[in-house]
Amino acid sequence: MKPSLASATAISALVPTESELDYATSCELPMPWATFRLHAFVEPATGKEHVAITLGDVANGEPVLARIHSECLTGDALFSLRCDCGPQLEAALKKIAEEGRGALFYLRQEGRGIGLVNKIRAYQLQDAGADTVEANEALGFKPDQRNYKLCKPMLQHLQISSLRLMTNNPRKITAMEQLGLKVVERVPLVITRNPFNERYLTTKAAKLGHLF
Numbered sequence: 038m039k040p041s042l043a044s045a046t047a048i049s050a051l052v053p054t055e056s057e058l059d060y061a062t063s064c065e066l067p068m069p070w071a072t073f074r075l076h077a078f079v080e081p082a083t084g085k086e087h088v089a090i091t092l093g094d095v096a097n098g099e100p101v102l103a104r105i106h107s108e109c110l111t112g113d114a115l116f117s118l119r120c121d122c123g124p125q126l127e128a129a130l131k132k133i134a135e136e137g138r139g140a141l142f143y144l145r146q147e148g149r150g151i152g153l154v155n156k157i158r159a160y161q162l163q164d165a166g167a168d169t170v171e172a173n174e175a176l177g178f179k180p181d182q183r184n185y186k187l188c189k190p191m192l193q194h195l196q197i198s199s200l201r202l203m204t205n206n207p208r209k210i211t212a213m214e215q216l217g218l219k220v221v222e223r224v225p226l227v228i229t230r231n232p233f234n235e236r237y238l239t240t241k242a243a244k245l246g247h248l249f
């Protein structure tokens with residue numbers, strides 16, 4: 038006998054649904070500017086590990102100086118001059134240390150969500166003349182594949198609901214507001230220009246709407 042719709046619904050209600058993000062653990066993280074707290078999260082659907090770095094009491098209800106930073110192995114860890122990611126990461130952590138309170142969310146969305154190998158493919162196309170948007174599109178991706186929904190469980194875990202967001206990217210502000218968070222201020226991030234990232238920055242302003 039076929040199960041009725043009602044019994045199928047009752048059975049599916051008993052099957053636990055996978056959570057979007059699980060909090061794993063946290064520890065102290067001494068950095069050159071202050072001793073922060075590092076919080077680790079795991080995304081069950083992908084196995085990706087994301088972190089939040091906090092300083093001070095971020096759960097006291099006051100707006101939190103925050104940065105949502107997407108992974109850039111080449112810029113954040115390998116000193117690449119092709120982008121402004123490394124200097125922005127450092128500037129944001131320094132600013133949080135100066136204020137003595139804040140949070141940085143480090144999302145594993147390498148290459149605006151296309152992954153490291155594809156970002157290197159995109160760099161190869163850029164070496165041949167494409168800009169960052171054209172290179173992503175030539176590889177079959179959107180100019181920006183990122184998704185910020187994981188910030189919500191991270192922010193909820195840290196009891197943060199109101200942000201002073203350090204960004205030049207208005208789409209990050211819209212994304213936070215769509216998640217039901219309050220962005221009370223955009224704090225511009227000073228960018229470090231060099232001959233190698235000039236075109237990357239110009240394309241960000243011209244095609245991706247960044248405010249410089």
Ligand SMILES: Nc1nc2c(ncn2[C@@H]2O[C@H](COP(=O)(O)OP(=O)(O)OP(=O)(O)O)[C@@H](O)[C@H]2O)c(=O)[nH]1
Nearest residue numbers: 105106107108109120146147148149169204205206
């Ligand atoms: N596909 C692609 N990704 C890049 C390129 N250069 C840097 N990235 C990635 O771009 C992302 C930059 O992230 P963020 O600094 O968080 O964000 P943003 O959109 O620049 O906005 P800001 O908050 O103003 O810094 C990282 O995931 C980098 O790996 C590129 O040429 N192509």
